[in-house]
Amino acid sequence: xxxxxxxxxxxxxxxxxxxxxxxxxxxxxxxxxxxxxxxxxxxxxxxxxxxxxxxxxxxxxxxxxxxxxxxxxxxxxxxxxxxxxxxxxxxxxxxxxxxxxxxxxxxxxxxxxxxxxxxxxxxxxxxxxxxxxxxxxxxxxxxxxxxxxxxxxxxxxxxxxxxxxxxxxxxxxxxxxxxxxxxxxxxxxxxxxxxxxxxxxxxxxxxxxxxxxxxxxxxxxxxxxxxxxxxxxxxx
Amino acid sequence: xxxxxxxxxxxxxxxxxxxxxxxxxxxxxxxxxxxxxxxxxxxxxxxxxxxxxxxxxxxxxxxxxxxxxxxxxxxxxxxxxxxxxxxxxxxxxxxxxxxxxxxxxxxxxxxxxxxxxxxxxxxxxxxxxxxxxxxxxxxxxxxxxxxxxxxxxxxxxxxxxxxxxxxxxxxxxxxxxxxxxxxxxxxxxxxxxxxxxxxxxxxxxxxxxxxxxxxxxxxxxxxxxxxxxxxxxxxxxxxxxxxxxxxxxxxxxxxxxxxxxxxxxxxxxxxxxxxxxxxxxxxxxxxxxxxxxxxxxxxxxxxxxxxxxxxxxxxxxxxxxxxxxxxxxxxxxxxxxxxxxxxxxxxxxxxxxxxxxxxxxxxxxxxxxxxxxxxxxxxxxxxxxxxxxxxxxxxxxxxxxxxxxxxxxxxxxxxxxxxxxxxxxxxxxxxxxxxxxxxxxxxxxxxxxxx
Numbered sequence: 001x002x003x004x005x006x007x008x009x010x011x012x013x014x015x016x017x018x019x020x021x022x023x024x025x026x027x028x029x030x031x032x033x034x035x036x037x038x039x040x041x042x043x044x045x046x047x048x049x050x051x052x053x054x055x056x057x058x059x060x061x062x063x064x065x066x067x068x069x070x071x072x073x074x075x076x077x078x079x080x081x082x083x084x085x086x087x088x089x090x091x092x093x094x095x096x097x098x099x100x101x102x103x104x105x106x107x108x109x110x111x112x113x114x115x116x117x118x119x120x121x122x123x124x125x126x127x128x129x130x131x132x133x134x135x136x137x138x139x140x141x142x143x144x145x146x147x148x149x150x151x152x153x154x155x156x157x158x159x160x161x162x163x164x165x166x167x168x169x170x171x172x173x174x175x176x177x178x179x180x181x182x183x184x185x186x187x188x189x190x191x192x193x194x195x196x197x198x199x200x201x202x203x204x205x206x207x208x209x210x211x212x213x214x215x216x217x218x219x220x221x222x223x224x225x226x227x228x229x230x231x232x233x234x235x236x
Numbered sequence: 237x238x239x240x241x242x243x244x245x246x247x248x249x250x251x252x253x254x255x256x257x258x259x260x261x262x263x264x265x266x267x268x269x270x271x272x273x274x275x276x277x278x279x280x281x282x283x284x285x286x287x288x289x290x291x292x293x294x295x296x297x298x299x300x301x302x303x304x305x306x307x308x309x310x311x312x313x314x315x316x317x318x319x320x321x322x323x324x325x326x327x328x329x330x331x332x333x334x335x336x337x338x339x340x341x342x343x344x345x346x347x348x349x350x351x352x353x354x355x356x357x358x359x360x361x362x363x364x365x366x367x368x369x370x371x372x373x374x375x376x377x378x379x380x381x382x383x384x385x386x387x388x389x390x391x392x393x394x395x396x397x398x399x400x401x402x403x404x405x406x407x408x409x410x411x412x413x414x415x416x417x418x419x420x421x422x423x424x425x426x427x428x429x430x431x432x433x434x435x436x437x438x439x440x441x442x443x444x445x446x447x448x449x450x451x452x453x454x455x456x457x458x459x460x461x462x463x464x465x466x467x468x469x470x471x472x473x474x475x476x477x478x479x480x481x482x483x484x485x486x487x488x489x490x491x492x493x494x495x496x497x498x499x500x501x502x503x504x505x506x507x508x509x510x511x512x513x514x515x516x517x518x519x520x521x522x523x524x525x526x527x528x529x530x531x532x533x534x535x536x537x538x539x540x541x542x543x544x545x546x547x548x549x550x551x552x553x554x555x556x557x558x559x560x561x562x563x564x565x566x567x568x569x570x571x572x573x574x575x576x577x578x579x580x581x582x583x584x585x586x587x588x589x590x591x592x593x594x595x596x597x598x599x600x601x602x603x604x605x606x607x608x609x610x611x612x613x614x615x616x617x618x619x620x621x622x623x624x625x626x627x628x629x630x631x632x633x634x635x636x637x638x639x640x641x642x643x644x645x646x647x648x649x650x651x652x653x654x655x656x657x658x659x660x661x662x663x664x665x666x667x668x669x670x671x672x673x674x675x676x677x678x679x680x681x682x683x684x685x686x687x
Binding site: 028073075 | 265377378381382383386409410421422423424427428430432436437438443446447449450453454455456457
């Protein structure tokens with residue numbers, strides 16, 4: 001790509017001199033009418049809501065550590081954070097991919113409805129909370145109450161899981177390779193089937209992660225809390 | 237030989253307490269029901285207006301104009317809401333209510349120039365299409381919440397709690413989780429659905445500020461953001477909502493309704509609307525944002541007099557839920573089919589209740605077709621009938637409101653003021669912070685010696 005072509009196809013922002021609001025306004029309004037295929041955002045320096053509300057098939061590279069709600073409600077875009085992120089990266093993701101090269105704080109991929117979220121490092125507590133159909137692959141470990149009340153979609157954890165994994169699960173499925181501290185209410189370990197191994201392999205491949213998919217444990221809902229039950233007074 | 241039966245009911249273990257204990261003992265589960273608090277509480281009925289006489293000059297009731305236009309969301313949003321009346325429709329979900337009802341709400345609100353609100357379960361196309369001004373709720377469950385609907389909304393309401401169950405999550409029992417409701421909520425049909433009580437992606441007021449900024453970024457700072465709070469620690473909560481960046485604060489008092497929650501929540505949590513409103517106003521005053529951040533009050537608003545008193549105490553608008561449902565036919569003894577009224581009392585009896593006493597929204601077997609997802613029951617309220625009834629009701633409320641405002645000498649309903657009110661009971665005087673009628677005494681405040 002020559003320089004002219006690069007200028008036409010790529011755009012660079014620097015958050016030392018430009019505001020998140022200006023960047024997001026460009027991404028929402030000017031980008032769709034342009035031929036830009038790749039956006040580079042330098043110096044995120046812990047700022048919040050970068051690339052929130054995307055609805056465009058474009059590559060976005062955020063060059064450094066970023067704050068809360070990065071790529072919130074993402075549609076179509078393929079966002080990579082070359083650093084760590086704060087709370088709720090890719091919350092309510094609808095489609096596209098959001099990759100964090102470092103670690104993620106709490107509630108990564110919260111309420112995600114579609115698309116793929118990849119955390120290459122560790123994710124903190126409540127990872128995948130309230131998931132509604134997205135897929136989430138964590139290269140490291142996840143903290144307590146991950147996949148809490150998760151309704152649909154898949155959480156793959158290559159490391160360990162903290163306490164109360166999958167508490168009050170609905171129809172989401174969790175796969176964990178390492179140690180599970182404890183399961184939450186109504187979560188149970190189930191036997192890995194061929195379809196589970198295939199699913200983990202598919203998501204690991206999509207996340208560009210390596211490893212043996214057969215070594216995972218499958219966690220799903222026991223569905224004992226789907227209807228009111230006086231035998232389980234503490235669960236209501 | 238038997239003598240006359242002596243009946244001395246215990247004030248402590250009365251028939252209601254016996255019923256409660258018996259039910260708990262037999263079933264081993266607490267009661268879940270709909271609607272709001274049923275116990276007697278200090279309310280707007282305990283206030284009266286000091287309308288004009290010699291010391292105040294009234295406006296001609298049938299001739300002179302009285303403005304009711306209401307603008308909400310002027311703080312940060314590029315497009316604040318402009319409503320014709322200060323009476324809005326509170327958030328109620330598709331799922332709790334039928335699709336016909338949601339359409340009725342939208343059509344009536346559009347006709348009278350006000351807003352309606354989604355609920356826990358997302359935005360239906362019928363609701364968006366029928367509502368000129370639609371407020372989109374962001375709830376802890378995030379059922380059906382998505383960026384496309386967010387951008388179609390005219391305002392966002394970040395719900396931290398509601399008056400019927402502050403601190404508690406929602407629930408929708410399996411009989412109302414129809415295939416369509418289940419699909420919108422990404423849940424299996426027929427399960428008892430529990431909604432979370434905390435948001436999944438933020439915790440605490442500092443996070444809330446960042447969350448609201450994210451929503452503004454996604455919607456390009458165009459539309460207002462409300463923060464809705466169940467009335468508990470109102471003074472501090474309102475301050476935190478303002479600090480977090482709310483354009484509008486909504487306070488829902490303990491008389492506020494619900495489609496289903498534990499009875500213990502409905503009757504034993506939160507504070508009355510009458511007590512909550514002055515605390516919210518005081519918080520706005522103390523933060524010097526009165527007029528900049530608008531205040532909506534809800535929880536048991538039924539009449540034009542309630543609306544007028546709420547505005548006089550400092551609200552910019554009210555939101556109504558239960559009154560709206562009653563206008564549509566809730567607790568009526570009949571429902572309309574064509575030109576005929578059909579008796580519904582047998583259906584109430586099947587639920588173990590009667591017209592005027594029903595709070596069985598949670599069953600999904602609403603005898604008048606309002607709080608149901610049953611295809612046959614839904615037909616008992618058509619959008620045509622529902623929209624017309626509700627339009628009439630809202631118009632009556634606004635006419636009553638302007639009548640009282642004119643009588644107080646106000647050419648704008650927003651000019652009603654605390655000074656126009658006195659209280660009929662000591663409790664109401666203390667809560668509303670207006671004088672007891674016939675005195676200048678406001679309990680809890682220094683007296684100037686005039687009694």
